[in-house]
Amino acid sequence: xxxxxxxxxxxxxxxxxxxxxxxxxxxxxxxxxxxxxxxxxxxxxxxxxxxxxxxxxxxxxxxxxxxxxxxxxxxxxxxxxxxxxxxxxxxxxxxxxxxxxxxxxxxxxxxxxxxxxxxxxxxxxxxxxxxxxxxxxxxxxxxxxxxxxxxxxxxxxxxxxxxxxxxxxxxxxxxxxxxxxxxxxxxxxxxxxxxxxxxxxxxxxxxxxxxxxxxxxxxxxxxxxxxxxxxxxxxxxxxxxxxxxxxxxxxxxxxxxxxxxxxxxxxxxxxxxxxxxxxxxxxxxxxxxxxxxxxxxxxxxxxxxxxxxxxxxxxxxxxxxxxxxxxxxxxxxxxxxxxxxxxxxxxxxxxxxxxxxxxxxxxxxxxxxxxxxxxxxxxxxxxxxxxxxxxxxxxxx
Numbered sequence: 001x002x003x004x005x006x007x008x009x010x011x012x013x014x015x016x017x018x019x020x021x022x023x024x025x026x027x028x029x030x031x032x033x034x035x036x037x038x039x040x041x042x043x044x045x046x047x048x049x050x051x052x053x054x055x056x057x058x059x060x061x062x063x064x065x066x067x068x069x070x071x072x073x074x075x076x077x078x079x080x081x082x083x084x085x086x087x088x089x090x091x092x093x094x095x096x097x098x099x100x101x102x103x104x105x106x107x108x109x110x111x112x113x114x115x116x117x118x119x120x121x122x123x124x125x126x127x128x129x130x131x132x133x134x135x136x137x138x139x140x141x142x143x144x145x146x147x148x149x150x151x152x153x154x155x156x157x158x159x160x161x162x163x164x165x166x167x168x169x170x171x172x173x174x175x176x177x178x179x180x181x182x183x184x185x186x187x188x189x190x191x192x193x194x195x196x197x198x199x200x201x202x203x204x205x206x207x208x209x210x211x212x213x214x215x216x217x218x219x220x221x222x223x224x225x226x227x228x229x230x231x232x233x234x235x236x237x238x239x240x241x242x243x244x245x246x247x248x249x250x251x252x253x254x255x256x257x258x259x260x261x262x263x264x265x266x267x268x269x270x271x272x273x274x275x276x277x278x279x280x281x282x283x284x285x286x287x288x289x290x291x292x293x294x295x296x297x298x299x300x301x302x303x304x305x306x307x308x309x310x311x312x313x314x315x316x317x318x319x320x321x322x323x324x325x326x327x328x329x330x331x332x333x334x335x336x337x338x339x340x341x342x343x344x345x346x347x348x349x350x351x352x353x354x355x356x357x358x359x360x361x362x363x364x365x366x367x368x369x370x371x372x373x374x375x376x377x378x379x380x381x382x383x384x385x386x387x388x389x390x391x392x393x394x395x396x397x
Contacts, residue, residue, distance in 0.1 A: 004135040006142065006270060014130040015139055017188030018123060021081070021181040023146045025088075028177040030154025031161060031170055032092055036105065039095070039167035043102050060113030062350075065343020068114060070205035072121035072335030073196030078189045084119030085182035087112055092175035096168040117346075121339025125195065128326050128334070134274050140322050141269025144315075148262035152255050196332045209333050210340055219337070221386040222325045226318060226341050227348040228383065229285045232376035233311060234349035235356030236292050236369045240308070243365035244301065253305045260309030264316035274323075281320030282380065282387035288314035289376025295369040311373075317387070 009015055072080070091112045095105055131139040161170040213219050240253050264284070272280060291310040299307065329337035352372070360368035380387070 004133070004138055006138060009131060009135050009138045009142065012130060014189055017184055018127065018130065019142060019146060021085070021184050022123065022143055023150045024177050024181040026147055026150035027154040027157065028088065028174045030151055031158035032174045034155060034158040035162060035167040035170040035174070036095060036109065038162055040102055040105065042167070060110055061117050061343045061346035064114040064117040065340060065347065066210070067203045067206050068118055069121055069336040069339035069343070070196070070202050070209060071118045072125060072339050073194065073333055074202065075194050077122045077126050077192055077195075078185060080122045081119060081185045082182050084115070085178045085185065087115065088178040089175045089182070092171045092178065096171035096175070098168065117339045117343045120342050121335045124338035124342065125335035134323070136326065137274070137277065137319055137322050138269050141265045141319055144265035145262045148258040148265070152258050195335060206336065209336050213329065213333070213337055213340060216328070218328045222321055222328060223341060223344060225321055225383050225386045226325070227344045228379045229288045229317065229376060230315065230345055231348035231352035232372050232379060233288050233315070235352035235375070236311065236372035237308070238353035238357050239360050239365040239369050239372075240304070242360060243295070243304070243369060252301060253308050256305035257308040257312040260312035261315050264313030265319070268316040268319050277320040279320075281317045282384060284314045284317035285383060285387055286314070286377055286380040287311070289373040289380065292369055292373025292376065295366050295373070298366055321387070
C-alpha cells in the first residue's frame with residue numbers, strides 16, 4: 001500500500017481550498033455560538049436560555065440527518081458548499097440585528113441548522129475525489145487537526161472580539177468570515193455534477209438510503225465504531241465544568257483535550273503506515289476510556305488537563321477506519337453516508353452529555369467521568385470485531 005506524505009496532500013489545490021474554508025467555518029461557528037450565548041444572556045439574564053443558545057447549532061443535526069441528507073448527492077457539490085456559507089452570512093447578520101427577539105434568534109439558528117449536515121456531508125464526500133487512496137486518510141487527519149486548532153482559536157478570538165466589539169460586532173465578523181469562505185470555494189473549486197440520481201422526494205430518498213446503510217452489516221459496524229467512543233468522551237467532557245466547581249479553569253482542561261486530539265490526529269496520520277493505522281484503531285479506541293479512570297483520584301486542574309488530553313488523543317483511532325468506510329459505501333450515496341456518520345456523531349455526543357450529566361447529578365461529577373471511562377473501555381471491547389484487523393479477517397472467512 002503506497003504511503004503518502006502531508007506535503008503531497010497539501011500540494012493538491014482543491015484540498016487547500018477545502019482545508020482553508022473548513023478552518024474558517026470552525027472558527028466562525030465557534031465565535032457565532034459564543035456570541036449568541038452572550039447576547040441571549042445579556043437580554044434575558046437566563047443561564048438556561050444562554051446554554052440553549054450555545055447548543056442550538058448542534059441540535060438540528062438529528063432532524064437534518066434523518067430527513068434531508070440525500071440532498072448531498074442530488075446537487076452539485078460546489079454550489080451546495082457556497083450556499084451553506086451564504087446561509088451563514090445571512091443568519092449571522094440577522095442575529096446581529098438589534099431588533100431580533102431572543103426566541104426568533106433561537107428559531108433562526110435551529111431552522112438554518114437543519115441543512116448543516118448536508119453542507120458538511122458534501123465536503124466530506126468530495127475529499128475522496130480530491131485525495132484518492134491513502135491521501136484521503138491523511139486529508140482527514142489534517143482536517144481533524146484543523147478542527148481542534150480552529151475550535152481553540154475560535155474561542156480565543158471570539159473572546160477578544162466580544163471584549164472589543166460586543167456580541168453583535170462579533171457576529172458581523174463571523175458573517176465576514178463566511179463570505180470569505182464562500183468566495184474561496186466558488187473560485188477555488190471546479191464545477192462537478194451531482195453524484196447521485198435526481199430521484200424525486202428528498203425526504204423519502206433520505207429515509208430509504210439511511211435504512212439501506214444501517215441494514216448493511218459492514219457499514220453499520222463502521223458507523224457504530226465512529227459514534228460510540230466519541231459519545232463516551234463527550235459525556236466525560238460535559239462534566240469538566242461541574243468537576244471544577246464552575247471555575248473558569250475548566251477552559252484549560254477543554255483546551256487541553258482539543259490539543260490532545262490534534263496531536264493524536266497528526267501523529268497517527270504522519271508516522272503510522274496505512275496497515276499500522278488499522279492495527280492501532282482498537283488500542284486507540286480503548287485509550288479514550290483508560291485515562292478517564294484517573295479521575296477516581298480526584299486530580300487537580302493540571303492532572304485533569306493531562307488526562308483529558310490523553311483521552312482525546314485516542315480519537316485518532318478513526319483514521320484506521322476512514323478508508324474502509326469509503327470502500328464500504330456505494331459511491332452514488334457517499335455524500336449521504338458521510339452525512340449519516342456526522343449526524344450520528346453529533347447526536348451521540350449530545351446523548352452522551354445528557355446521560356453522563358444525569359449520572360453526575362446522582363453520584364457527582366468525578367465519579368460520572370470515571371463511569372464514562374468505564375463505558376468507553378466496554379465500548380472498545382464490544383467493537384473489537386470491527387476495529388481489530390485480525391478479528392475482521394476471521395469474520396470474513
